[in-house]
Amino acid sequence: MNKLITKKRIGFGDILIMIILTLLSLTCILPFIHIAAKSISSNTAVLSKTVYFLPKEVTFNAYSAIFKDGQLVWSMFYSVILTLVFTILGMILTICAAYPLTRKRLKGRKVITFILLFTLYFSAGLIPEYLLMKQLKLLNTFWVLVLPLAFSPYNMLIMKSFFLSTIPDSLEESAFLDGASDFTILGKIVLPLSKPIIATISLFYAVGRWNAFADAKYYITTKALQPIQYLLSNMLLSSSSDAISLAEGAAIQSTPEVLQAAIVLFSTLPIICIYPFVQRYFVKGIMLGAVKG
Amino acid sequence: MKKVASALIVLLMLTSMCLFASGSKESVSTESKGFVQNTVAGIEGWKPFEKAVTITVPVYDRSKQGYPAVDNNYWTQWIQSQFGDKYNINVKFVAIPRGDVMTKYSMLIAGGDTPTIMMEYDYPKVAQWANDGAMKVINLDDFKNIAPSYYQAMVEHNQLGYTDINGETYFVLSERPYYDTTYAFATFVRMDWLRAVGYDHVPTSYAEQTDAIDKMIKAGLVSNAPLGLSLPTSAYIQNFPFRSFPVSESEWAMHSSLGTPSLTWDATKNFIKRYNTEYNKGWYSSEFDLDADGSSGNSSTQWKSDFVNGKIYSYGGYIGTNMDWLTAFYENNPKAELALQDNYFIVEKGVVDQPTMRADNPFGMIVGFSSNATDDQLKAAWMYMEWMSQSDVLFTMENGIEGVTYTLDSEGLPKMINTEGKGVKEMLNHNNNIDMTCIIHASKKVGTIEDTIASMSPTGLPVDFTQALINNYYQLKEISNNGWAYSDPTFAVAIESESEYSATLLRLYQQAFSQLVKCKPAEFDALYAKLSKEFLAAGYQKVIDERLAAYNAGNTTKLPQNIEKIK
């Protein structure tokens, strides 16, 4: 093995890169620090807009309110399960589509790809999809948040592109000639070599499901089935609009800003923690020796 | 011969159909096709249904943290056990997100799941539902038979004129107590600043107001603009004082509305012009148009936080026992003194001769019924409404359980216990269950108006504002008694162009407002003319034309009579 690699010498270019990255990272983390500071400050301080990066009049009331509130904690737990199920299903579907469509010998490959791609750009609209969910008896069920969006043509096309560019045809042809079935090739050769892309697309699915709540808004009415991002969005865009206040002639007590900040952090933390775990799958493909022989 | 015969037969059929149809309009029952009235009107005459009936009742969902699910909680179960179980009715609640009411209703209607009861605070919205066929035509005699006290309340509050659209009866209406006064809204001003510039009372005329504010700027009490202003986010324009008095009824019908902003009306022009003058004197921050209440997810506007920080002379809001911005204000400014603004401070001879204001609708929720409802469902829904209107039921719904959610004070009036976040199973939903009791009235009444105000008065502050708020109410009542407070018109037909253009017109109004307030005084008239022209072309002309036509056809409410009396 040729061990001629550049020694880990930190040159000027490296320092420059690290400075740029550090600056960028700062801009990315500062809003979070601001929100975190707000979440443990007193309501007065936050209302006065005097909280920047350091909390004022530290109080953990917001967090204790969240944890005491069974709904939010349940919703968090529920959202995690939802995301898990969704991601697994999504990955299965994506791999089931991406792999066969990379095989040139599959007749009708282009047509099938087009059929799937078409749905990326065309959607029927709010009411038709609502009516469809109603017809399928999926309204107000757990599965209405899982099934309709489980297959993402976008993710599938990315995965397909990956398969095409990282797994050489020769590898598969040789296996094919050895009599291996398609299932075997997929399971024993392609998937093990695709750890990075599987990790990436899984992350895409998980984050996609976690952040989205437009479907929950219209399809779910039972509180217990609401994902946490939907609950949060309702509180942020709280009904403090003039029109509503006027119509009702009463104060609309919107969620205090401190609480909003706490809930933002509360609902974002889990999904942020996933990436470091996923990072370990971002390893170089080990197949690169397999073809050469 | 055959042709003539068949033509005659067809003619006969058509004629008999018409006869039948017009004939059926005379009798009471066929309007709701076989609705059988009870022998005894009211609760005495109710009998449990033989076959279980399910009704769906909408309830606003505000996603308030710390509150139970609006469609399934202690109180929905209480209603079921106290009412539903008695009469073999399944009372189901469907949550309507408060910020997206129309879309949610549209989806339910499209899916055939229209709630049995449909209700909203905005008349144009319910008119649209009726117009589009989502609501059922009802017969008020049938309603009176099932729900006589509810009906009687409607009679007492003069609401019978609001029940029809396109000549057919669709609605019943709930009460809005003290609708002619905005007693629930109060503006607080910095009394200590006033004292600093030589005033011992709050300004009672525009001359005093101008003098005081100008003095404050000169004295440099604060380095920033002393008054707050935010961008209007609804079509509610407080141009009432700038209208001619008495106002022309046709103009009122065309322009006075919460649905569309009346940019092109003279009253609005003068309303904005005053802001323009004030802005150019340095009263307002140049960033005011970035501050739109409720947008950007920020529940505290810049105006509010500036007031809390002690930088602004006045701020107003709806009163309640827990007003976070007042609490925060006193925490930040312990030595400050606040007073309630006087409603006459806008009066300027020749421009604003009397402090006219908008009276709310003389009704709260406008209640209609799904066109898919069966007669039994209709009956059950009416029973629900009558049952809840009973004073003991209403009292329990609004106050809860004695000792748990409220206690009785020395005068026998209920005082609420703060149950937020305490895990009390019997806790009331948002604002004392208002989203369920709104079908009866728009706000809770506690004894007399003074008692009601006392029950809403902010607590936990160094000063008790109860008496000041009550005095404010008296002043508002005096204004109303003088005929200076009147409601907006309601239309007995749906104004189609209003639903079509209202969103666009609001956006244009916001832009116009910002530009007109900020421009130089000399440019105002020209800019106003230009923007008005664009506004009319963008759809407002169509709206006022449609409204005028409705008015001329007699399809609107009229101004209160007493306006004519005052000269």
Place this chain on the structure above:
Amino acid sequence: MKNSVLDSKATQIAQPMFKKKGMLYFLKRDWQLYLLVMLPLIFVFTFKYAAYPGIRMAFMDYKPAKGYAGSKYVGLEIFKKIFQDKDFKIALRNSIVFNLLDLAVSFPAPIILAILLNEVKIHWFKKVTQTVLYLPYFLSWVVIASVMLNLMKPESGLINIFLMNKGLISQGIPFLTEKNHWAVSYVLIGVWQSMGWGSIIYLSAILGISPDLYEAATIDGANKLQRIWHVTLPGIRPTIVTLLIMNLGRLMGSNFERLVAFGNVQVVDFQYQLAIYIYEKGLGASNFSRATAVGLFQALVGLVLVLIADKIAKSLGENGLL
């Protein structure tokens, strides 16, 4: 027996054009592949295609209370009204311009970032910055906008206060309140929000580049920049092309949340884009027919652009989407 299987397979590979095969043959041979792809196809038909007939709403005067049966057809009238609407033209123009700007700026940013991150040699630094950089993606636009406004307001924003205190400027810079400044801020904030997240896919792609290629380049005397240009970039070219084609389909797209969060009266000239139009004149007015019609227009244009881009990519030797 195995040999004959081998033989037939080998023959089939070697002579694809000589024998005309029926569909049945391919189904038998590749049944496993067809089985696999059946699953997502079923999903797509059940949940997407089944709802497409509802698109006919764009050709009707649809009212929820009347349903499909009760609403009448109006043909292309809705489309005509839309295309004649002055506001639509403004929204369209703005959407196209800003989507192009987004493409031009937001598209390369994650690539550059991924390359930079890849060059970092200190392991823990790389991991930490990676995690931090994609944090903005998890904040909703509402939250981002409120933070940005606090920073960028012309008089009371932190940045302007800082700059004025230091005497660098005399008047606040209207980052978000003057339309041209707004355009720049809007696009840059968009880059900031998505570049960390967007770099993940490219980092993943870079991992697939054989280290041998880097070695070979180094042996040939290439410096860092040359290695990036000749090895890294070509190595991730398929990913770049795929993502570029798919993003071209979004040229007619519009992000409602993002636009509303950053909207204010001063910048309506640019901020008024298709998402706002759809909301204001479609959903907000309970005019579902119009909302569907605009959606249909967006989808058609998007699809056509994608197909054209795909053809171009293929002609240049790339894999393309289809």
